[in-house]
Amino acid sequence: TQQLLSSPAPRARPFRVCNWDRSLRKGIMAESLADLLGKIQSTLLLVGTVAVVLDEDGTTVETEEFFQTLEDGTVLMALGKGQTWASAKTPGYQL
Template identity: 70%
Template sequence: MDYAKSLSQRLAAPVSKCVSASASMTQQLLAGPAPPPRPYRVCNWDRSLRKGVMAPSLAELLRQAQSALALPAPIALVLDEDGTAVETESFFRTLEEGTALMALSKGQSWTAPKTRGYQVSLSRKPPRRIDVACVTFDLYKTHPKDLGCLNVKATLYGTYSMSYDLRCYGARRLVKEALRWTLFTMQATGHVLLGTSCYMQQLLDATEEEQKEEEKSPVPLQSLLPRSLPALPYKKMLQ
């Protein structure tokens, strides 16, 4: 009888462990993943002490604020900008990260800040800055023997972008490319000079031919007569 009782206890122990483990897993699956902690700013009623805390829920935020500000329990949280009470978890989840909150103990109340625009700078995020132009230079190597490659990327107004990749190969290949470009430049310069000289030679030849034709042409009779004597009439010259 005792043996049967001990055997039943031994069999019931692992079964109870499995049941408890499955129940805890089911509870975790139903509850869902825990929300990640988010940053908040908390201060006391006169804003003389400010702290930054991380909390995933309203209950945890109340505990963190009470511990950071060393306030007696219980405490209440309100928005620092207008005094709106934060009492429910659903409203707490609508708050943005970095929201400024005020922790109030019993007998304390919210008061507006003395300096205007102070709370706006704390509770709201800074305005987003739009860059007009952004140029980045990226220097890298594709082979240990290479001199290096340069990638230049320009972005305009954060939307339009263009890039240029300048690849510098090894020193030997770089010298070959430089000599090749030098030879090409010299050949192009020679062709230009040769064409210019041929064109200038044609102009000079044409000018010399015009001068020779003018020398060979007969001189008119009137140009040989002295300018002081009047020219004879055409009829008298025929007689």
């Protein structure tokens, strides 16, 4: 598979990645979304990761394009199959 990048080779950038219940949070360097997904599996032992979302509001990060717009240090949540994002700011509040 080929990766189309018009810009220079991306540098690895720091992200903070937590799991679905925020019991784990680790600093991970990644230069692309694909790279991050691979490292999440080895670092958070989350096999078969299906989604990475912004911890802030649950926005799903699906494309490399959108991933590249994230600031260094962005807090992301890794979700495995069946896991869903819930807001951290309204504990006890359920929709």
